[in-house]
Amino acid sequence: MKLPEFIQRRSNAFILLLVYLFFSSILAYIHTSKNDSFIVIRFLLILSTTFCLFLFIHILIKSRRHFVVIIGTLFLFLLLSEINYLIYFGEFISEGVLDSITETSTDEAFSMLKPVLFIMVPALIVTVGILFIYKKFITVKFRPILPLTLYIVIGSICMSVNTNIKNDTHKDYRLKLLVLREFYPAVLGNVVYLGVTSFSTDIYADTSEIEVFNDAVILPPQNLNxxxxxxxxxxxxxxxxxxxxxxxxxxxxxxxxxxxxxxxxxxxxxxxxxxxxxxxxxxxxxxxxxxxxxxxxxxxxxxxxxxxxxxxxxxxxxxxxxxxxxxxxxxxxxxxxxxxxxxxxxxxxxxxxxxxxxxxxxxxxxxxxxxxxxxxxxxxxxxxxxxxxxxxxxxxxxxxxxxxxxxxxxxxxxxxxxxxxxxxxxxxxxxxxxxxxxxxxxxxxxxxxxxxxxxxxxxxxxxxxxxxxxxxxxxxxxxxxxxxxxxxxxxxxxxxxxxxxxxxxxxxxxxxxxxxxxxxxxxxxxxxx
Known part of the structure; x- marks a missing residue:
């Protein structure tokens, strides 16, 4: 006996939600356990933001507007690239890697092309495959209001909580970026981190002489041979x-x-x-x-x-x-x-x-x-x-x-x-x-x-x-x-x-x-x- 269409749609939607929840749980668990400790509240917050990202990507690539689909495809590609990085290197992308991306020279960036290709080419192939499947076979659609609300609420909570990260005199903005990356580890945290830090290298532009010696240095210096x-x-x-x-x-x-x-x-x-x-x-x-x-x-x-x-x-x-x-x-x-x-x-x-x-x-x-x-x-x-x-x-x-x-x-x-x-x-x-x-x-x-x-x-x-x-x-x-x-x-x-x-x-x-x-x-x- 064939199920009514609306029940079939709900059944398919439920199955998709379980799939997204399953993959989100895996990523959240790996991320939460990376410091050799497991904290339930952190796990639940990361699970929520990662699950919302899966929903957002689904909503975007199922849109009828080409521009919105392109954005969804880009986010899917970035997510798969991060997962492939995790598989290839056995760890998540670190702040040091992101800093090196924004502060490296063109020649050095190209010198790293080979490992980058190992990560991005498979991600691109899988992205195209998933996009094809979703356009041809997936009819389920979700409304963005619930994941968007949850995303914003979690962000507001996380950004208002004090942390033990040391505040750096010339880079105090990093405090909030690190918190953002901690609780939004999938795509968003890295994208925002890269965007902000790429425009912050002006703190290194000053070439004027610094007058103060470090406390360890004893003056005056000697004249050696x-x-x-x-x-x-x-x-x-x-x-x-x-x-x-x-x-x-x-x-x-x-x-x-x-x-x-x-x-x-x-x-x-x-x-x-x-x-x-x-x-x-x-x-x-x-x-x-x-x-x-x-x-x-x-x-x-x-x-x-x-x-x-x-x-x-x-x-x-x-x-x-x-x-x-x-x-x-x-x-x-x-x-x-x-x-x-x-x-x-x-x-x-x-x-x-x-x-x-x-x-x-x-x-x-x-x-x-x-x-x-x-x-x-x-x-x-x-x-x-x-x-x-x-x-x-x-x-x-x-x-x-x-x-x-x-x-x-x-x-x-x-x-x-x-x-x-x-x-x-x-x-x-x-x-x-x-x-x-x-x-x-x-x-x-x-x-x-x-x-x-x-x-x-x-x-x-x-x-x-x-x-x-x-x-x-x-x-x-x-x-x-x-x-x-x-x-x-x-x-x-x-x-x-x-x-x-x-x-x-x-x-x-x-x-x-x-x-x-x-x-x-x-x-x-x-x-x-």
């Missing part, structure tokens, strides 16, 4: 892939020779970065920025400005893929634009950075120079990070190892130029962060994205291996948070020992969700079962 201080910053460089640290393939024979103790150099073990994103780690190297807050970035002199104060001419040299244009790379670009010279290569490979360095050194008679060199390094796609010489040297190596070998050649070429033009120098080679090979970095889990090399050599006997070791934490690790203090000493500044000891033994890292955690706690969380 070193006429050249060079920091070579690698990119996405995992220490366990360096033959200088025991890797079985000869990826870094040249650096092993340069930084050998017989040469007066140091190859430092157990070093880790302060963050797993470039935009966060470099500011914590070149300014007194800390994981808890960005305040010091704006109120204290950076290492660049401190170098200039002590009569060093400052250079920021980088691969064109790390170029700083306008407000892109905004957070560390805020520091870079304080340099006397800001210049980039116009060639593909890092080894050409030595030519750029030589062009500047051969024509510059400034008695003292501080030079920051930012490599493209081992950033994805790895196939762009090496050349035929590397392939000939390591014919059976995988792409990532070849990028490390290319970095080895790059550092050697830079070292040779430095020796050609200076006899009094200090050189640091380290990396902004590590890499989970063939996955990437900026993930909530994965210790490899923090494990980095640290190598040092100086012609000044005051700055030996024991000097570097003095910055090691009581936990046995040298943190990227110490880079600013090491550089301060190399540039002639003394550091208040009490402040240094406090920072040194409070070894924490910044996670992609903008929370910080003690490094040893993170190490414990990431131990292999």
């Amino acid at each position: 070193d006429d050249l201080v060079v920091l070579i910053m690698g990119e996405s460089s995992l220490v366990s892939r360096y033959s200088a640290y025991g890797y079985h393939k000869p990826t870094t024979p040249l650096m092993a020779e340069i930084f050998n103790q017989k040469n007066g150099g140091c190859i430092i073990n157990n070093s880790h970065s302060s963050a797993s994103f470039t935009r966060d780690s470099i500011p914590m190297t070149l300014s007194f920025n800390i994981p808890e807050s960005n305040d010091n970035l704006f109120i204290n002199k950076s290492i660049i400005e401190m170098a200039k104060y002590n009569n060093y001419k400052t250079y920021w040299l980088a691969s064109y893929r790390q170029a700083i244009k306008g407000s892109s790379n905004a957070k560390f670009g805020f520091i870079a634009r304080k340099s006397d010279i800001l210049d980039f290569t116009d060639k593909d490979h890092d080894v050409n950075l030595s030519e750029l360095l030589e062009r500047h050194l051969e024509k510059d008679n400034a008695p003292k120079k501080f030079i920051f060199i930012h490599l493209r390094g081992s950033h994805q796609p790895y196939s762009d990070g090496y050349d035929d010489i590397d392939k000939q040297a390591l014919p059976d190596a995988e792409d990532y190892d070849l990028t490390i070998h290319h970095t080895d050649r790059t550092v050697k070429a830079i070292y040779d130029v430095i020796n050609k033009y200076s006899r009094n120098y200090s050189i640091i080679y380290t990396s902004d962060h590590g890499e989970i090979v063939n996955v990437g970095h900026g993930m909530s889990r994965g210790i490899d994205q923090f494990l980095i090399p640290f190598m040092f050599i100086s012609t000044n006997n005051r700055f030996d291996c024991q000097f570097i070791e003095s910055f090691r934490s009581s936990n046995g690790y040298l943190s990227g948070l110490m880079n600013k203090y090491i550089l301060s000493n190399l540039l002639g500044y003394q550091i208040d020992q009490a402040i240094l000891d406090k920072e040194k033994n409070n070894d924490r890292i910044l996670l992609p969700n903008h929370h910080n955690i003690l490094f040893l706690d993170y190490l414990e969380l990431n131990k292999q079962p």
